[in-house]
Amino acid sequence: MYRGRASAVxxxxxxxxxxxxxxxxxxxxxxxxxxxxxTGLVGAQIPIGGEIVxxxxxxxxxxxxxxxxxxxxxxxxxxxxxxxxxxxxxxxxFPLSLPxxxxxxxxxxxxxxxxxxxxxxxxxxxxxxxxxxxxxxxxRVWNGxxxxxxxxxxxxxxxxxxxSEGTLGVITAAVLKLFPxxxxxxxxxxxxxxxxxxxxxxxxAQETAGPSFTxxxxxxxxxxxxxxxxxxxxxxxxxxxxxxxxxxETSGLKADGTAERVLTDALTAASExxxxxxxxxxxxxxxxxxxxxxxESYSEAQKPVGASVKNDVSxxxxxxxxxxxxxxxxxxxxxxxxxxxxxSHFGDGNVHYNIAQPxxxxxxxxxxxxxxxxxxxxxxxxxLNGSISAEHGIGVMKRExxxxxxxxxxxxxxxxxxxxxxxxxxxxxxxxx
Amino acid sequence: MYRGRASAVxxxxxxxxxxxxxxxxxxxxxxxxxxxxxTGLVGAQIPIGGEIVxxxxxxxxxxxxxxxxxxxxxxxxxxxxxxxxxxxxxxxxFPLSLPxxxxxxxxxxxxxxxxxxxxxxxxxxxxxxxxxxxxxxxxRVWNGxxxxxxxxxxxxxxxxxxxSEGTLGVITAAVLKLFPxxxxxxxxxxxxxxxxxxxxxxxxAQETAGPSFTxxxxxxxxxxxxxxxxxxxxxxxxxxxxxxxxxxETSGLKADGTAERVLTDALTAASExxxxxxxxxxxxxxxxxxxxxxxESYSEAQKPVGASVKNDVSxxxxxxxxxxxxxxxxxxxxxxxxxxxxxSHFGDGNVHYNIAQPxxxxxxxxxxxxxxxxxxxxxxxxxLNGSISAEHGIGVMKRExxxxxxxxxxxxxxxxxxxxxxxxxxxxxxxxx
Numbered sequence: 001m002y003r004g005r006a007s008a009v010x011x012x013x014x015x016x017x018x019x020x021x022x023x024x025x026x027x028x029x030x031x032x033x034x035x036x037x038x039t040g041l042v043g044a045q046i047p048i049g050g051e052i053v054x055x056x057x058x059x060x061x062x063x064x065x066x067x068x069x070x071x072x073x074x075x076x077x078x079x080x081x082x083x084x085x086x087x088x089x090x091x092x093x094f095p096l097s098l099p100x101x102x103x104x105x106x107x108x109x110x111x112x113x114x115x116x117x118x119x120x121x122x123x124x125x126x127x128x129x130x131x132x133x134x135x136x137x138x139x140r141v142w143n144g145x146x147x148x149x150x151x152x153x154x155x156x157x158x159x160x161x162x163x164s165e166g167t168l169g170v171i172t173a174a175v176l177k178l179f180p181x182x183x184x185x186x187x188x189x190x191x192x193x194x195x196x197x198x199x200x201x202x203x204x205a206q207e208t209a210g211p212s213f214t215x216x217x218x219x220x221x222x223x224x225x226x227x228x229x230x231x232x233x234x235x236x237x238x239x240x241x242x243x244x245x246x247x248x249e250t251s252g253l254k255a256d257g258t259a260e261r262v263l264t265d266a267l268t269a270a271s272e273x274x275x276x277x278x279x280x281x282x283x284x285x286x287x288x289x290x291x292x293x294x295x296e297s298y299s300e301a302q303k304p305v306g307a308s309v310k311n312d313v314s315x316x317x318x319x320x321x322x323x324x325x326x327x328x329x330x331x332x333x334x335x336x337x338x339x340x341x342x343x344s345h346f347g348d349g350n351v352h353y354n355i356a357q358p359x360x361x362x363x364x365x366x367x368x369x370x371x372x373x374x375x376x377x378x379x380x381x382x383x384l385n386g387s388i389s390a391e392h393g394i395g396v397m398k399r400e401x402x403x404x405x406x407x408x409x410x411x412x413x414x415x416x417x418x419x420x421x422x423x424x425x426x427x428x429x430x431x432x433x
Numbered sequence: 434m435y436r437g438r439a440s441a442v443x444x445x446x447x448x449x450x451x452x453x454x455x456x457x458x459x460x461x462x463x464x465x466x467x468x469x470x471x472t473g474l475v476g477a478q479i480p481i482g483g484e485i486v487x488x489x490x491x492x493x494x495x496x497x498x499x500x501x502x503x504x505x506x507x508x509x510x511x512x513x514x515x516x517x518x519x520x521x522x523x524x525x526x527f528p529l530s531l532p533x534x535x536x537x538x539x540x541x542x543x544x545x546x547x548x549x550x551x552x553x554x555x556x557x558x559x560x561x562x563x564x565x566x567x568x569x570x571x572x573r574v575w576n577g578x579x580x581x582x583x584x585x586x587x588x589x590x591x592x593x594x595x596x597s598e599g600t601l602g603v604i605t606a607a608v609l610k611l612f613p614x615x616x617x618x619x620x621x622x623x624x625x626x627x628x629x630x631x632x633x634x635x636x637x638a639q640e641t642a643g644p645s646f647t648x649x650x651x652x653x654x655x656x657x658x659x660x661x662x663x664x665x666x667x668x669x670x671x672x673x674x675x676x677x678x679x680x681x682e683t684s685g686l687k688a689d690g691t692a693e694r695v696l697t698d699a700l701t702a703a704s705e706x707x708x709x710x711x712x713x714x715x716x717x718x719x720x721x722x723x724x725x726x727x728x729e730s731y732s733e734a735q736k737p738v739g740a741s742v743k744n745d746v747s748x749x750x751x752x753x754x755x756x757x758x759x760x761x762x763x764x765x766x767x768x769x770x771x772x773x774x775x776x777s778h779f780g781d782g783n784v785h786y787n788i789a790q791p792x793x794x795x796x797x798x799x800x801x802x803x804x805x806x807x808x809x810x811x812x813x814x815x816x817l818n819g820s821i822s823a824e825h826g827i828g829v830m831k832r833e834x835x836x837x838x839x840x841x842x843x844x845x846x847x848x849x850x851x852x853x854x855x856x857x858x859x860x861x862x863x864x865x866x
Binding site: 066068069070071112113115119124126127136140141142143144146147148149150151152153154155156157159160162163164168180203206207208209210211212253254314315316317318345347348349350385386387388389390391392393394398402405406407409410413414416417419420421432433 | 499501502503504545546548552557559560569573574575576577579580581582583584585586587588589590592593595596597601613636639640641642643644645686687747748749750751778780781782783818819820821822823824825826827831835838839840842843846847849850852853854865866
C-alpha cells in the first residue's frame with residue numbers, strides 16, 4: 001500500500017553511530033525515517049517523502065541476560081524470534097508473540113507498542129519494558145536503561161517513547177521483562193453458536209482459569225473456511241461446521257497436567273451451561289501447533305480471496321458481539337456481498353476486522369470503497385467507545401483520522417510534546433501527527 | 434516534616450468546577466497545589482509557598498462499575514478503601530493496597546503512581562489504569578477515559594500524568610482495572626538465617642507458585658522485635674528468634690485448597706534445600722490477619738523508638754542483600770549505634786530503609802545527620818543501579834537530588850514537558866522539577 005523512496009539508507013552499528021547520524025541530520029534538517037524489521041502495517045516505517053532511512057538492524061547485541069532477575073537487555077535490531085530465543089536459552093519466557101516474529105525487530109515492537117497473541121496474560125509490548133535507551137532527534141542519548149520494577153523518579157519518559165512510532169526518538173536498546181517459562185500448555189479449539197457465546201466462554205474461562213488462561217482467539221466460520229481452503233496443510237478441527245470458533249490456551253509452570261485439567265474444567269462447565277457446541281483439546285504438541293497455525297495463517301489465507309479492506313480496532317470486551325453485528329450491517333449497506341473476515345484477540349477487545357471483496361467484483365472497484373468502508377467501521381467503533389487503532393498504530397494510514405477522533409486537547413498536547421522533543425521536525429515527518 | 438500555609442483551600446464538587454478554578458488561577462498566575470488524601474511522604478501535596486490548595490476530596494462519584502468488563506470508572510476523591518469496596522461489592526478485586534488505604538485517595542494514588550503490597554502480582558498503580566480524565570493547568574479538560582486494553586492512537590499521555598505528582602495536570606477521574614476476586618488465600622510467616630536465603634526463597638516461590646504468588650514481604654529480627662514490643666496485640670510468630678523473616682501469600686480463584694497446597698509445596702521444597710529455618714502457615718483468617726498486621730504496623734512501631742531517617746529506594750531484586758549489607762555498613766560509619774530497620778516489598782526490589790536513632794542519643798542530633806545518612810544510602814543505591822525513589826515519589830524531599838541522579842538529558846526532557854503542559858508554572862511549583 002505504501003511505496004517509499006529513500007534518499008539513503010544508513011545502517012549504524014552502535015548507539016554512538018545512531019547518535020552521530022541524528023546529530024548531523026538535525027544540524028542539516030534532513031528528515032529521517034527510523035526502521036526496524038519493516039513489517040508495520042500503517043506505513044510508519046516507509047520513507048514516503050524521500051527521507052533517509054535509519055535502519056536499526058545492525059544493533060544486535062544482547063547486552064545482559066539476567067534469568068535470576070527476570071530481565072534481559074537487548075538492542076533494537078534483534079528480531080522478536082531472536083529475543084524469544086535468548087530468553088528460552090536461560091529457561092525464561094519473553095511473551096511477546098506475533099505472526100511476523102521471525103522478521104519484526106524489538107525496536108519496531110517497542111516503537112509501535114506491539115500487541116499479538118500473548119497480551120491476554122502478559123500485556124502489550126509496553127508492559128514488558130523496564131528501561132529504554134533512546135537517541136533523540138539532536139543526537140543526544142537518553143539512558144533510561146534501568147531494570148527496576150519500581151522507580152518513581154520524575155515523569156514517565158519511557159512510555160512516551162513506546163508507541164510513538166519513531167517520531168520522538170530512536171529506541172536503540174531496552175531492558176525487557178522475562179517470565180517463568182511454562183512447563184506445559186493445553187490448547188483447545190471450540191465450536192460456538194455465536195458471538196454472545198464467545199463472550200460467555202471468555203468470562204467463564206477468565207473466572208475459572210484466572211492467570212493460567214493465556215490465549216483466547218475468536219474467528220467466524222468463513223475465516224476458518226478460507227484458511228483450510230487456501231493454506232497448505234491446514235485441517236478442519238471439526239467434521240461439521242460451527243458459526244464461530246474459539247482457540248483457547250492455558251499454561252502451567254509444572255508439567256503435572258494442571259493446564260489441561262483447568263482447561264477441561266472450564267470447557268466442561270461451559271458445555272453444561274450450553275455455552276459451547278463442541279470442543280477438542282489438542283492431544284499432542286503437533287495438534288496444538290496445527291490449531292495455532294490456523295490462527296496464524298489468517299493473513300496468508302486472505303490473499304487468494306481477492307482484495308481486502310483492513311481494520312485494526314478495539315472496543316470494550318463485552319461490546320465485541322455488538323460491534324461485529326453493527327459493522328457487518330454497515331459494510332453490507334455500502335457493498336452488498338462483501339465478506340467480513342473478523343478475527344479477534346477477544347480478551348483484549350481487539351478485532352482485526354478485515355473485509356474481503358464480494359466474489360466476482362473487480363478488485364479496483366472494491367478498493368475504491370476503502371474510505372467509505374473504513375469510515376463506517378470506525379464510526380461503529382467510536383459509537384461503542386472503542387479505538388480506531390488497537391495495536392497497529394497510526395503511521396500515515398490513520399494520521400488524518402487521528403486528529404478527528406482524539407479531540408483538540410489531546411492533539412494539542414501531542415503536538416507540544418513533538419515540538420519539545422524534535423523542534424526541527426526531522427524524525428519521521430508526516431507520521432502520527 | 435513539612436508545614437504548609439495555604440492562602441485558600443478550594444473544594445470543587447465536579448470536574449467542571451476544577452476546570453473553572455484552574456482557568457481562573459492560570460489567568461491570574463496563582464499557584465495551585467492539588468491535594469487528595471494528604472498522606473504523601475515527600476511533601477508533594479503541601480502548600481509550602483502559600484499556594485492555594487485544590488482538594489479533590491469532594492469528587493466522589495462512582496461513574497461506572499462494569500464487573501463483566503473488569504473495569505470501574507471512579508472520581509479522584511474516593512479513598513482507596515472505598516474504591517476497593519466498590520470492586521468487592523461486585524465480586525471483583527481492585528488490588529492496590531497500602532497501609533494508608535483508609536485515608537489516601539485515588540487521585541493521589543495515581544498522581545504518585547502508588548505501590549504497596551499488591552505490586553508483586555498486580556503491578557503499581559500505573560498498571561491498574563486504563564483511562565484518565567485530567568484538568569490541565571489552563572482549565573481545559575483532557576478526556577482520556579477509555580476502558581480499552583489496547584489503544585495505539587498516538588502518544589501515551591495517560592502515563593505522563595500518572596506519577597507526575599500534580600505538576601502536569603489534576604487527575605479528576607480514572608477507569609481502573611478490576612480482577613477476579615481470589616476465593617482463598619494462604620499466608621505464611623517464615624524464619625530465615627539471612628538475606629541470601631530470602632532471595633533464594635523468593636526465586637523458588639516465583640518458579641513454583643508463579644502467578645498465584647501474591648505477596649512477599651521481608652524484615653529483619655529488629656523490626657519484628659520493635660513491632661511486638663510497641664504495637665498492641667502484636668504477637669511473635671515463633672518462640673525462638675530468627676535473623677530475618679518473610680511473609681508469603683498465595684491466592685487461588687477457587688476455594689479448593691490450591692493456594693495452601695502451592696504454598697506448602699514451595700515451603701517444603703525450601704526446607705529440603707535448607708533455604709528456610711522455620712515456617713508457620715496461618716491456620717485461620719484471624720492468624721493470617723495477625724501476620725499481615727505485623728507488616729502493616731511498621732510505621733506505627735517506629736515512633737516509640739525515637740527519631741528515624743527514612744528512605745524509600747529500589748534495586749534489582751537480586752541486589753537487595755548486597756544493598757542492605759552495604760547500607761548498614763555505611764550508616765554505622767556515619768552514626769555508630771544507629772539501628773537500620775529495613776522492611777522490603779522484596780519481589781519489587783523495594784526497600785523501605787529507615788534507620789532509628791541510637792538508643793540514648795538526642796533526637797535532634799540524630800536528625801542533624803539526615804542529609805549525610807540519606808546521601809550515603811542513595812550512593813549505595815546508585816552503585817547498584819537502583820532508584821532513590823521507588824514508590825513515594827520526589828515531591829520537595831528529593832527534588833534537588835533528582836537533578837543530580839537523572840542526568841541532563843532526562844531533566845531537559847522533563848522540563849520541556851512541564852513548560853509545554855503548564856507554561857505559567859502554576860501547578861505545584863517547586864515540586865519534582
